[in-house]
Amino acid sequence: DVQMTQSPSSLSASVGDRVTITCRANETIRNYLNWYLQKPGKAPNLLIYAASTLQSGVPSRFSGTGSGTDFTLTISSLQPDDFATYYCQQSFTIPLTFGGGTKVDIK
C-alpha cells in the first residue's frame, strides 16, 4: 500500500494567517493527489484534485502544489470557516489511501 504521511498532525492559527500542510507519499504517485476538508460530524469535502486543480465552488484561497512524492496544501488567508481537519488522499493505485489528517484549530 502507498503510505501517506501528513504534517503537521495539528496546528493552531489565526484568521488571516497563511497555512501550509504537507503530504508525503512513500513512493511516487505522480500527480494523483487529492485534498479534502472535514468538519466534525460531517462528510469530507473535496477541495483540490490532481494535486493542483481547484474543485468547482472551492474558494481561491486554497491551492495545491507538488508531484511525485511531495505535496502541499496552502490556505492563503485562513477564514473562520476553514477551521477543520484536512486529509490528503492518493488515487494513483489501489488501495486508495489517506493521510492521517491535519487538524487546524484557532490559536
Add this chain to the structure above:
Amino acid sequence: QVQLQESGPGLVQPSQTLSLTCSVSGGPINSGDYYWSWVRQHPGRGLEWIGYVYPSGRAYYNPSLKSRVIISVDTSKSHFSLKLRSVTAADTAVYYCARDTVQDPRMDVWGQGTTVTVSS
C-alpha cells in the same frame, strides 16, 4: 445535483454481516464516468477506503478487507451496496458512500455518513 444517502442498521451483532445501501439521486448511477465507493472512519480516527464498484458490477477492494467484503450495484434501483461479514467491534465506524470519478480520480460527492456500531 447528485446526492448520495446511506441507509442500513445502526447496530450489528458481532460475527454477523453489516449491510448498507447507498441511494443515488439527481444523476445516473450507470454512467461510465464514475466508480461508487465506500469509505469508513473509525471513531476519532482517519479515513479508510473499503472499495468501489463500477456500473458493470466489477468491484475493487482494499486487500485488508477483501476476504470479508462485497460491494455490488443495482442500476435499476439506482443504488449500490456494501456487505461486510463476520464483523467485530473493530468494524464500528461511520460509513460513507462516495462518487469517485474515473478521469482525474477523486471522490467529489459524498453521502452524509451512517454510524454502525458492532455490539451485542
